[in-house]
Amino acid sequence: MITLYDYDLSGNCYKVRLLLALLGVSYQRHPIDFYPGREHKSPWFLALNPLGQLPVLEDDGLVLRDAQAILVYLASMYDSSGRWYPAGEPALLGVISSWLMFADAITGTASAARLHDGFFYDFDIERCRSGAHRLFRILDEHLWFSERSAQGWLAPGANPSIADIAVYPYVQLSEEGGIARRDYPAIRRWLDRVKLLPGFVTMPGILSLPVHA
Amino acid sequence: MSGAEDIDRRRWFALCSREDLPATHIFETDLLGQELAVWRGPGGIVNVWVNRCPHRGIRLTVGAIMGAELRCAYHGYRYTNGSGACSAVPAQPGRAAPRSLCVKSYPVLEAGGLIWTRLADPEPAAGPPLDGTGDFTPLYGLAVKSRPAEVAIHLAGYRFRPSAALAAPETADESCSTVQIDAYGFQSVARKGRLTSEVYLFLQPVDAQTTNIHGVLCEVPDGQRLEAALRHHAQLFGRLRDACERGVRDRAP
Ligand SMILES: N[C@@H](CCC(=O)N[C@@H](CS)C(=O)NCC(=O)O)C(=O)O
Ligand code: FES
Numbered sequence: 224m225i226t227l228y229d230y231d232l233s234g235n236c237y238k239v240r241l242l243l244a245l246l247g248v249s250y251q252r253h254p255i256d257f258y259p260g261r262e263h264k265s266p267w268f269l270a271l272n273p274l275g276q277l278p279v280l281e282d283d284g285l286v287l288r289d290a291q292a293i294l295v296y297l298a299s300m301y302d303s304s305g306r307w308y309p310a311g312e313p314a315l316l317g318v319i320s321s322w323l324m325f326a327d328a329i330t331g332t333a334s335a336a337r338l339h340d341g342f343f344y345d346f347d348i349e350r351c352r353s354g355a356h357r358l359f360r361i362l363d364e365h366l367w368f369s370e371r372s373a374q375g376w377l378a379p380g381a382n383p384s385i386a387d388i389a390v391y392p393y394v395q396l397s398e399e400g401g402i403a404r405r406d407y408p409a410i411r412r413w414l415d416r417v418k419l420l421p422g423f424v425t426m427p428g429i430l431s432l433p434v435h436a
Numbered sequence: 437m438s439g440a441e442d443i444d445r446r447r448w449f450a451l452c453s454r455e456d457l458p459a460t461h462i463f464e465t466d467l468l469g470q471e472l473a474v475w476r477g478p479g480g481i482v483n484v485w486v487n488r489c490p491h492r493g494i495r496l497t498v499g500a501i502m503g504a505e506l507r508c509a510y511h512g513y514r515y516t517n518g519s520g521a522c523s524a525v526p527a528q529p530g531r532a533a534p535r536s537l538c539v540k541s542y543p544v545l546e547a548g549g550l551i552w553t554r555l556a557d558p559e560p561a562a563g564p565p566l567d568g569t570g571d572f573t574p575l576y577g578l579a580v581k582s583r584p585a586e587v588a589i590h591l592a593g594y595r596f597r598p599s600a601a602l603a604a605p606e607t608a609d610e611s612c613s614t615v616q617i618d619a620y621g622f623q624s625v626a627r628k629g630r631l632t633s634e635v636y637l638f639l640q641p642v643d644a645q646t647t648n649i650h651g652v653l654c655e656v657p658d659g660q661r662l663e664a665a666l667r668h669h670a671q672l673f674g675r676l677r678d679a680c681e682r683g684v685r686d687r688a689p
Contacts, residue, residue, distance in 0.1 A: 368576070405465065
């Protein structure tokens, strides 16, 4: 059985829960008291992940940290369709990896701004926000062109990939860090598309989009 | 409010392109500080509404489109495509919807591949500078953190290359000139020999710090040429935005 060391309000944990839900893979949660308990800095957790960060995933003796690494593993292991992380397509894998890196840069800016506003972290808030806007501009233009040439996902082709899942959470949660999305129409349409994926699940702060007749 | 602001509220402004409004998506923008929710309902009707639910003031853009209605995310009140009238209140299924609850909506025009609106009456004599006919390709538009007058100065110097010539290196017989049509509109023509390419560029005053640029190409190039032209203008817009914002920063105290 897969175990996810998890915190409800963490976007990085949420992206793992989201992919597990989209793949229909069952797992058990081990809730961590991230705030205010700081359980991710406790000795037993540091033994599991010396970086003291969530999420961590355990599967059949394998212990993995870093949400992006976990998405790569889960898609490679459990996605029989091969769409989320297409092993046989090197160029596509390269593109997907570049967006996984981008996702971590979003964590360092948009997520940091949210930790500052909602969890009282001592970050340079203006730097976090301007850094996020710089990334959002790049993302918006990329998605606009992707809408024109393909289906509007981050990597080329007809299907979403783990790149979309990795980037999604902290873009959707950006307003909790004071980062408005008014100036990014292509990003907003992409957020709608992710919400309409079959099997989509929410987290606190993210509304679902009703599917309608 | 000053006279100039009054005139601005009456004139037509481009808000987005027709492609910005796919089914079931609610587009969000501001015009002269007024927050707007824009969506296309059944029958191709485009709605430009004040982005506030008349019930308790929640933004309509966090709601959802359900057929011919927009449903507010908060208490589920529904507002009708075309009129903005409240059609249903979930807590009172059997009762008629209160007629006083109506979203304020603004006039809409579709012209040149763009969606236009204006905020106040009376309607000015001048419509949008583009008509509804003709083939236009909307360009990637973007927001500049700068005032319209500032962006206009930069747009007046807009120089691009004809889309049919983009694959070849630039040569001496190429030229481009841009003229200002009015306070918020520009027309730009690029030539190389017999080839020409023409774009219109429009400014949307969003709020005190933000101006959107909307552009349309007056042709529909095919395949690769289209892609190259779109990339070309997106790159030029990006540079123009950076130059504008650098100017704004340099003058900050
Ligand atoms: N690169 C890591 C970053 C994870 C991360 O920043 N996790 C947050 C919770 S969302 C955390 O544990 N922060 C505590 C810390 O960094 O000390 C990933 O993508 O999983
Ligand atoms: S605020 Fe919109 S229904 Fe109550």
